[in-house]
Amino acid sequence: MDAVLKGLAFVLQPGTLLWIVVGDIVGVFIGALPGLTATMGLALFLPITIRLDSLTGIALMLGLYFGAVTGASIPAILFGIPGNPNAIATVLDGLPMARKGQAGVALGGAVIASLIGGLVSTTALLIASPALARFSLFFGPAEYFALAVASLTIIASVSGTSLLKGLVMGAVGVLLSTVGIDTMTGAKRFMFGNPFLANGIGLVPVLIGMFGITQALEDAARPGGVGEMITQRLGRLFPRLAQLARMWRIILESSWIGTLVGILPGAGASVAVMLAYERARQLSERPAEFGSGRLEGVIAPEVANNACIGGGLIPTLTLALPGESAAVPILAALVIHGITPGPLLFSFQPHFIYAVVFTMIVANVTTCVFQLGGIRLFVKALSVPPAMLTPLIIVLSVLGAYALNGWIFDAGVAVAAGVGGFFLKRAGYPLIPLILGLVLGGMLESEFRRAMIITGGDLTIFVTRPLAALLLAVGAISLVRQLAAQRRLAAGHGR
Amino acid sequence: MRTVLAVLVLILLLVPGTAGAAAWPEGRAVTIVVPFAAGGGTDIIARQLQRAMQRFLDAPVVIRNIPGAGSGIGTNEVLRARPDGHTLLLSGTHTVTASLQGLTAGSVAQLDHIASLNWDAFVIGVLEGAPYKTLKELIEAGKQNPGKVTIGHAGVGALTHLTAEALNRAAGTPWTVVPFEGGARLIAGVLGNVVTAGVFSQSEVVGQAGRLRPLAVTSQRRSPLFPQTPTLEELGFKGIPQGSFRAVSGPKGIPMETRRAIAAAVARAMNDPEWIAFSRQNGLVKTYLANEDLERYFGVLTIELSRLLRQVGLIK
Numbered sequence: 001m002d003a004v005l006k007g008l009a010f011v012l013q014p015g016t017l018l019w020i021v022v023g024d025i026v027g028v029f030i031g032a033l034p035g036l037t038a039t040m041g042l043a044l045f046l047p048i049t050i051r052l053d054s055l056t057g058i059a060l061m062l063g064l065y066f067g068a069v070t071g072a073s074i075p076a077i078l079f080g081i082p083g084n085p086n087a088i089a090t091v092l093d094g095l096p097m098a099r100k101g102q103a104g105v106a107l108g109g110a111v112i113a114s115l116i117g118g119l120v121s122t123t124a125l126l127i128a129s130p131a132l133a134r135f136s137l138f139f140g141p142a143e144y145f146a147l148a149v150a151s152l153t154i155i156a157s158v159s160g161t162s163l164l165k166g167l168v169m170g171a172v173g174v175l176l177s178t179v180g181i182d183t184m185t186g187a188k189r190f191m192f193g194n195p196f197l198a199n200g201i202g203l204v205p206v207l208i209g210m211f212g213i214t215q216a217l218e219d220a221a222r223p224g225g226v227g228e229m230i231t232q233r234l235g236r237l238f239p240r241l242a243q244l245a246r247m248w249r250i251i252l253e254s255s256w257i258g259t260l261v262g263i264l265p266g267a268g269a270s271v272a273v274m275l276a277y278e279r280a281r282q283l284s285e286r287p288a289e290f291g292s293g294r295l296e297g298v299i300a301p302e303v304a305n306n307a308c309i310g311g312g313l314i315p316t317l318t319l320a321l322p323g324e325s326a327a328v329p330i331l332a333a334l335v336i337h338g339i340t341p342g343p344l345l346f347s348f349q350p351h352f353i354y355a356v357v358f359t360m361i362v363a364n365v366t367t368c369v370f371q372l373g374g375i376r377l378f379v380k381a382l383s384v385p386p387a388m389l390t391p392l393i394i395v396l397s398v399l400g401a402y403a404l405n406g407w408i409f410d411a412g413v414a415v416a417a418g419v420g421g422f423f424l425k426r427a428g429y430p431l432i433p434l435i436l437g438l439v440l441g442g443m444l445e446s447e448f449r450r451a452m453i454i455t456g457g458d459l460t461i462f463v464t465r466p467l468a469a470l471l472l473a474v475g476a477i478s479l480v481r482q483l484a485a486q487r488r489l490a491a492g493h494g495r
Numbered sequence: 496m497r498t499v500l501a502v503l504v505l506i507l508l509l510v511p512g513t514a515g516a517a518a519w520p521e522g523r524a525v526t527i528v529v530p531f532a533a534g535g536g537t538d539i540i541a542r543q544l545q546r547a548m549q550r551f552l553d554a555p556v557v558i559r560n561i562p563g564a565g566s567g568i569g570t571n572e573v574l575r576a577r578p579d580g581h582t583l584l585l586s587g588t589h590t591v592t593a594s595l596q597g598l599t600a601g602s603v604a605q606l607d608h609i610a611s612l613n614w615d616a617f618v619i620g621v622l623e624g625a626p627y628k629t630l631k632e633l634i635e636a637g638k639q640n641p642g643k644v645t646i647g648h649a650g651v652g653a654l655t656h657l658t659a660e661a662l663n664r665a666a667g668t669p670w671t672v673v674p675f676e677g678g679a680r681l682i683a684g685v686l687g688n689v690v691t692a693g694v695f696s697q698s699e700v701v702g703q704a705g706r707l708r709p710l711a712v713t714s715q716r717r718s719p720l721f722p723q724t725p726t727l728e729e730l731g732f733k734g735i736p737q738g739s740f741r742a743v744s745g746p747k748g749i750p751m752e753t754r755r756a757i758a759a760a761v762a763r764a765m766n767d768p769e770w771i772a773f774s775r776q777n778g779l780v781k782t783y784l785a786n787e788d789l790e791r792y793f794g795v796l797t798i799e800l801s802r803l804l805r806q807v808g809l810i811k
Contacts, residue, residue: 137687183650195571
């Protein structure tokens with residue numbers, strides 16, 4: 001009890017509150033600008049936190065983290081460009097909603113969903129942390145491999161009209177992920193003597209290119225359609241309460257998907273949002289309307305991506321294993337301040353855990369208030385004349401890719417990905433499976449090989465480990481379902 | 496206090512001659528390039544060094560994380576920088592292994608090595624509650640069940656990899672060596688019983704106190720963090736990498752005056768009580784060598800590590 005009060009007392013200091021709000025505001029802008037990820041923002045602010053005392057520094061970082069994840073929904077909905085990978089699924093229904101004149105409801109819904117997701121996962125962090133930390137240890141190479149397979153097949157089957165095209169793009173992504181130094185043998189693969197390729201093709205430049213530049217090119221190519229929704233009115237800002245209440249199950253399940261995926265190291269928000277999106281589609285009364293502007297399609301991923309924050313911090317604090325890439329700078333900040341994350345943190349510094357949890361709650365609420373209050377402002381700020389918007393997005397994308405490591409090479413990757421993405425999309429190939437293949441390819445390959453090293457080449461490990469078998473089955477089912485749906489559609493057309 | 500120190504520094508710099516005073520530091524920022532992402536072991540040490548050095552320098556000390564290619568990309572950045580002492584590299588065994596594997600644009604000899612910081616010894620550990628109480632038992636178990644006992648390390652080409660392979664060879668290859676991507680994944684691998692044992696950094700084992708059981712340390716002497724744990728030498732294993740070594744280097748051609756000034760600044764930082772406490776807490780072994788001595792030492796390391804890398808098959 002003493003620890004709870006100590007934690008609460010810390011958060012209620014004006015200094016702490018101020019830094020949380022500073023983090024929020026900076027975070028929302030970082031989130032809203034395409035190409036700036038939460039991880040990047042946190043890494044950039046790490047030096048500042050070192051000058052603050054340990055808990056205040058963490059407060060700034062948590063505010064920034066929530067702000068960046070929530071803010072990413074703004075450009076996702078208004079322009080179809082996710083601010084960062086956390087919002088890739090928000091585009092699917094957010095943009096169609098904006099086109100239908102429901103941008104306000106989509107934006108407001110996204111903020112409220114973020115609040116709910118954040119609060120649920122924060123509660124999970126508080127209650128279930130020690131137990132959940134143990135759960136992540138059940139994940140061996142077989143389970144990680146199966147998880148990557150399941151995520152890829154699910155995404156390949158949901159993100160386009162053709163299953164084959166989705167799978168092809170997923171495979172291309174996996175193939176691209178093999179570029180660079182082989183993490184199992186140190187061999188240099190497809191590097192052609194270019195040291196910039198040592199770490200592989202950068203995910204962020206590809207993401208910026210395919211979401212920023214491709215979208216900008218599409219807008220430019222669409223006759224008269226550039227920036228169509230920008231001139232539209234926002235409409236009402238909030239989803240009706242009854243509407244949200246009807247989605248209780250989607251909200252609840254998305255919270256759990258986000259929290260659980262967040263706990264697993266390496267999986268991250270981009271997997272969580274796709275899983276939540278797919279689950280919401282299954283739960284919806286009108287699954288066929290997904291992708292054409294259903295509010296559930298915005299709510300589910302937005303709940304999940306904020307839930308990932310709490311989830312990702314669970315193993316960070318309990319095992320010193322960051323669950324999410326953005327938890328890495330937070331882990332660094334902890335260690336720099338002499339706080340050793342691990343199971344013992346709960347025994348010896350419980351007030352610290354409570355302080356973090358209360359900070360997360362405050363950061364969540366203040367982000368929500370700030371973003372809701374600012375929506376009209378953001379829309380105005382983002383309503384640049386369409387003729388200016390396209391070049392502006394391209395410039396920002398190239399600059400964003402360059403700023404990542406200070407490499408011109410990355411800017412080149414972004415441009416190549418942007419132009420390539422434009423033509424692929426025109427040919428009906430969905431881009432998200434490619435990006436996910438690039439994200440998960442490394443996991444897919446190295447976990448498979450690690451499993452083979454450990455078992456001496458025994459493939460049965462993938463079916464004898466129940467969790468791995470279950471995940472592979474989930475992937476197979478999603479393929480079969482999509483195949484059946486395509487058959488039905490084809491049969492329907494034939495009649 | 497600050498002004499007193501500033502005056503002292505000024506006097507110190509004026510005494511040996513004007514060249515040193517003009518060369519470094521002159522108010523322009525000193526950048527320390529960390530060739531890894533923020534948050535790793537090397538980064539944490541660099542930030543501690545930054546804090547300690549900042550206390551008595553008038554110029555701001557800035558950390559720049561340039562990760563990639565097993566430290567190769569950050570190293571390339573320093574190789575290209577002007578040799579004026581304002582761009583430095585947090586170098587060490589990673590610089591040697593990266594350059595030997597051809598990941599840098601130049602060899603270790605193309606850097607000026609200025610001052611060394613510490614050794615970070617490794618710990619061979621298993622899950623607390625595992626049936627192995629000694630390294631000998633772990634070796635025996637491996638010999639009796641071929642292919643079943645596994646030992647993980649934190650990454651291909653990194654020092655923990657070389658240590659795992661060298662130890663396995665020295666023990667008669669009883670184990671299957673399993674690479675992981677980073678220390679964090681390795682901890683999870685051992686805690687989750689995916690692999691039997693691991694080659695850890697000491698701080699990793701301290702962070703998991705009560706959950707990991709140390710069987711041996713790689714340092715020359717017993718670690719104050721694990722006084723009960725024998726060293727590999729005590730157990731009869733020689734010539735196994737002792738851990739990772741860290742130093743401060745710069746691009747070739749820094750004037751000797753400047754190099755001495757930097758080495759002196761590093762030496763003072765290492766006497767900072769906070770630095771000492773930090774080192775003790777993380778089991779870092781202080782090793783201060785400067786300029787010519789350090790150059791010689793890097794030469795010895797290069798020979799040793801190239802032999803090991805060749806054995807493991809990472810270089811031909």
